[in-house]
Amino acid sequence: MVYRFRIVLDNDTEDDVFRDIEIRETDSLEDLHNSITQAFGFDGIEMASFYLSDDEWNQGEEISMFDTSEGYDKMRLMSETPINDVSDENKTKLIYVYDFLNMWTFYVELAEIVEETQGTDYPNLMFVHGQIPTEAPQKSFEAENEYDDYDEFDDDFDVDDYDNLDFDENWN
Structure with missing residues (x-):
């Protein structure tokens, strides 16, 4: 089977930038990485990783070009991971990061x-x-915050006006 992917640049410009690539389901993520770098005109010499993602594009497990775990928890590698291991009809989204400096x-x-x-x-x-x-x-x-416009101190209380704060001084 052949997987058809749409690869969209995450940008805040007016113009969408994307590429559509077909690749065999048994090809590796490294093959997909190479296809993406070529399709977008990168030289392919920078580090890159894929990240598993859910439907809301939350970043999950990293699948890297090289094992950078230094002997601790072994990482999944692009070259050893077939595309159909990380993507199918139920898992349709991945995040790809190229060149960690940029x-x-x-x-x-x-x-x-x-x-x-x-x-x-x-x-x-x-x-x-x-x-x-x-x-x-x-x-x-x-992070976007739904309370950005909320001012918690916009309540007309004068904290130095003890006479009008309405509490019992001998509460203890």
């Missing part, structure tokens, strides 16, 4: 699983949309 971040989503087409070389770059910017989009690592 943090190029991509959302990788399985769009379709199809039969292999005779005469097609895989991986196959199917579609290109948008130009990648010259620099990685800046990330804001602040």
Whole structure:
């Protein structure tokens, strides 16, 4: 079977930047990594990782190019992980980060699983949309807070006005 992925650059610009890639389900994540770097015009020499993700794009387990665990908990490696181990009809989302100094971040989503087409070389770059910017989009690592507009001290109390605070001084 062939997996069709859409790889979308995480950016805050007006223009969407994405690539559609077909790849065999038994190819490794390293093969997908190489396809992504080529499709977006990277030289492929920087470190990269895939992260398992849930439906809300929360980052999960890391699958790295190299084992950086220094002998502790062994990491899963791209070269040893077939795509169908981490993605299928029920697990459709991965996060891909390329170049940890610049943090190029991509959302990788399985769009379709199809039969292999005779005469097609895989991986196959199917579609290109948008130009990648010259620099990685800046990330804001602040969580959105629904209480941003709430001022907890906007209650007209004067904490120095003990006479009007309405409490019993001898409460103990």
